[in-house]
Amino acid sequence: MIRALAAATAALALAASCLAPPPPIVVSTPRGVVRAHSHPDAAATAALLEELAPGVRALLPGSQDRSVEVWVQQDLQLFRFGTRPSSVRGFTYLAAPFRARRIHLQSGGATRWYLSHELVHALIDSSWATLPAVLEEGLADAVAERLNPNERTSIRAHRLLDASAFxxxxxxxxxxxxxxxxxxxxxxxxxxxxxxxxETPQTALELLDTGRRGLFSSRGTVAESYYGFAWLVVDRIVARRGFDGLHALCLEASEKGLEHIPAEELLAAAEIDLARLDPDFLASCxxxxxxxxxxxxxxxxxxxxxxxxxxxxxxxxxxxxxxxxxxxxxxxxxxxxxxxxxxxxxxxxxxxxx
Known part of the structure; x- marks a missing residue:
């Protein structure tokens, strides 16, 4: 037992030593701490955090009232070795499901969009557990477009182009x-x-049938086209039922003891027929x-x-x-x-x- 405890302690120490060091400049806000490598990045992101975190909570039922730590990095890193692909502009490091340790953001670029997106991952609680994993990405973008009206056209255009794979x-x-x-x-x-x-309708069904634990383990990095499909499904549900309506689907699935909301219920709520998901449908969006x-x-x-x-x-x-x-x-x-x-x-x- 003592040897096992010592080994576990050593493993934790080794893992901690491999983590990327925190950026040196710190700005504290009522909503959390921002760390960055420049004073302008730290101040600007702190102001956004104070603005956007309450916005996420106001839009989303089942969101947590908690502080969030944000690291703004030149190159996105969780560990000292290796960086995230350049296409990744942010990620949320979870200590446990629905318990965010911190958000990592790449400096520059569409910070409002990406911070809004990551705050959804950081603040939703376990009442969203039955939402298929890929749709959590769609939920994050659907919130981001509504919190940032000046970027809404850009967010929607990006995700519609991504959805064109389907x-x-x-x-x-x-x-x-x-x-x-x-x-x-x-x-x-x-x-x-x-x-x-x-992509095929079968891929769409497989994505909707994948829980939180299975998405990254089965597919590795999530393709941009999957983000587009996820946003399309969530955006259409929210347009028809609101965020409360989507959350209600999660609660109903949980009450039934299901791992996630059935794909057919999600597609019906979004008014999407996979057999008619064609270029004309996309153009109409x-x-x-x-x-x-x-x-x-x-x-x-x-x-x-x-x-x-x-x-x-x-x-x-x-x-x-x-x-x-x-x-x-x-x-x-x-x-x-x-x-x-x-x-x-x-x-x-x-x-x-x-």
């Missing part, structure tokens, strides 16, 4: 002016764009402003469309003439089109590759 891509219309002997004629060409490898934001988020992917479909114009038009004379546009779902000239990042991507 809809067979996104179908868009490329419009342009074609010169003919009798004058210019406007043409529109439909094209489907794939931003991620396609975008507002015009969200589609404009999507064009600027993935300019290289969208720029490939005119590069491929209008290749025959290369001998006649340089990139600048293409934009001015052919006047290419993108549109979806019977919306008014967006001229490529109106999207700076997309315009630059086309100019660089034409």
């Amino acid at each position: 809809t067979g891509g996104l179908e868009v219309l490329l419009g342009y002016e074609q010169q003919t002997p009798t004058g210019n004629r406007r043409r529109e060409l439909p094209v489907r764009i794939h931003f991620h490898p396609d 975008f507002t015009r402003d969200e589609f404009r934001r999507a064009l600027s988020i993935r300019p290289a992917a969208f720029a490939e469309v005119p590069l491929n479909l209008l290749d025959g114009l290369r001998d006649e038009l340089d990139a600048h003439d293409l934009l001015v004379r052919a006047r290419p546009t993108f549109a979806i779902a019977h919306q008014e089109p967006w001229p490529l000239l109106a999207i700076p990042s997309l315009r630059e991507a086309l100019l660089a590759t034409w």
Whole structure:
């Protein structure tokens, strides 16, 4: 017993010695402590923590009134060795289920979005235990978009593009002016764009059938497309039933002794039919402003469309003439089109590759 205790103590000491050191600059707030490597990062994040933590609690039933420690790091690290992938902008380190030890955030970038997201992981209590693990990610993004109206369009556009893996891509219309002997004629060409490898309805069902303990152990790092699908399901449920309605589904599943809410109940609440989850469905989810934001988020992917479909114009038009004379546009779902000239990042991507 003594040897076992000594071995356990030594193992804990070794693990502690491997943890990344805390950032040196500390700002204390009524909502928790923020540590960072610069005074501006520490002060700005502390102000956000004071603002956003009460917002999370006000939106979400089953959230804990507790302080939270936040580390702002140049490179996200839990341990001294190794860093998180660059695509990961934050994570929550749990001491036990529903007991957060601290939040790690990458300095710079969309701090409001990522802090709001991680605060959901840090503050929800065990009454959410029957929510499938991937939907906790969707819940975090659904809260983030509602707490940050200035970033809502960006959050939604990102997640709709991510969800396109489950809809067979996104179908868009490329419009342009074609010169003919009798004058210019406007043409529109439909094209489907794939931003991620396609996923199947079976994968969607498997995700909804995976509890908190199984997601990372069975799949490792969660793909961005899974975040998109999770957000889509949660956002549609919340739009119809509110956060209280989603929480009620968790409580009902718990009362029945279920590990998690059945997939069919979640899909019914979201009004999603996996058999009809197609590019037309996805296009209908975008507002015009969200589609404009999507064009600027993935300019290289969208720029490939005119590069491929209008290749025959290369001998006649340089990139600048293409934009001015052919006047290419993108549109979806019977919306008014967006001229490529109106999207700076997309315009630059086309100019660089034409």
